[in-house]
Amino acid sequence: MKVIVAGLPKTGTKSMNAALSQLGFVVYDFLEHTVLTQDEYVDILHKGWSTEDFRRMYQDVDAVVDVPACFFWDEIHKAFPDAKIILTLRENEDIWWNSMLTQLETNGGFFAKLSALLSPTCRRAHRKILDLTGIMVLGCPFVQPFFKNPERNAQLAKKGYRSHNAYVMSTAPKDLLLVYKCSEG
Structure with missing residues (x-):
């Protein structure tokens, strides 16, 4: 794992997928998460997880974007501590x-x-x-x-958006975090 995109859906995750794919990365986006790792995520969401679960799920993957991985960015980062973290944001x-x-x-x-x-x-x-x-x-x-x-x-959705972004910005290692708005080019 080289890159973990921690941004929520509708923050440029498809653009980030396209950019990372163009760089030659193996990227798991929404479709791969819900098809290729569906059984693992069902277990994670219903029974819990370990760092080893994420290490095994993504051992041959270079980058993850979108749901459900964006909610587990910190757990995925524990499995791959050298990975860069990109928090994609919208204008507001x-x-x-x-x-x-x-x-x-x-x-x-x-x-x-x-x-x-x-x-x-x-x-x-x-x-x-x-x-x-x-x-x-x-x-x-x-x-x-x-x-x-x-x-x-x-209001609840916007609060979740703010909370998620604040958590990423306050928790991710500063030397590995890029906060990025696709509108910036």
């Missing part, structure tokens, strides 16, 4: 929330619900990983049930 929490809300309404909409209904792998990822990580970030699951109106609390 309102811009982040508006982007997140747009994604939730698009990707958490009809087709996400339909895919969860028809695909056992997708359903398991939603139920076992996305619901819990959504609660961690937003105070509600990322994808709402089919016949239920979304329950989203903007």
